[in-house]
Every structure is written in C-alpha cells, then in structure tokens.
Amino acid sequence: MSNKMTGLVKWFNADKGFGFISPVDGSKDVFVHFSAIQNDNYRTLFEGQKVTFSIE
Numbered sequence: 001m002s003n004k005m006t007g008l009v010k011w012f013n014a015d016k017g018f019g020f021i022s023p024v025d026g027s028k029d030v031f032v033h034f035s036a037i038q039n040d041n042y043r044t045l046f047e048g049q050k051v052t053f054s055i056e
Contacts, residue, residue: 009021
C-alpha cells in the first residue's frame with residue numbers, strides 16, 4: 001500500500017529523464033524517473049512544480 005504525498009520538484013533533467021522531488025513534509029528527497037509520470041500530454045517536470053506522488 002502506498003500513501004499519496006505532496007512535494008515540489010527540486011530539479012528534473014528532461015534529456016536524461018530523471019530528477020528529484022522534495023516532499024513538503026521535510027522528508028528525504030525522492031528520485032523520479034520519467035516513466036513514473038502519469039500525464040498523457042508530457043513526460044517531464046519543471047523545477048518548483050507542485051506534484052502529488054506515491055512511493056512504491
């Protein structure tokens with residue numbers, strides 16, 4: 001079971017397809033790979049973007 005969390009994109013390299021999210025609860029930064037992005041329009045994130053995610 002995974003819980004949804006909220007965070008801000010710390011950085012994301014669209015060319016390499018990965019980056020990190022800083023959870024708003026202050027916990028450790030989370031690695032994110034482009035394949036985990038659930039959006040039909042794009043597979044990238046932007047610095048400072050607010051996101052909801054779960055850790056599996």
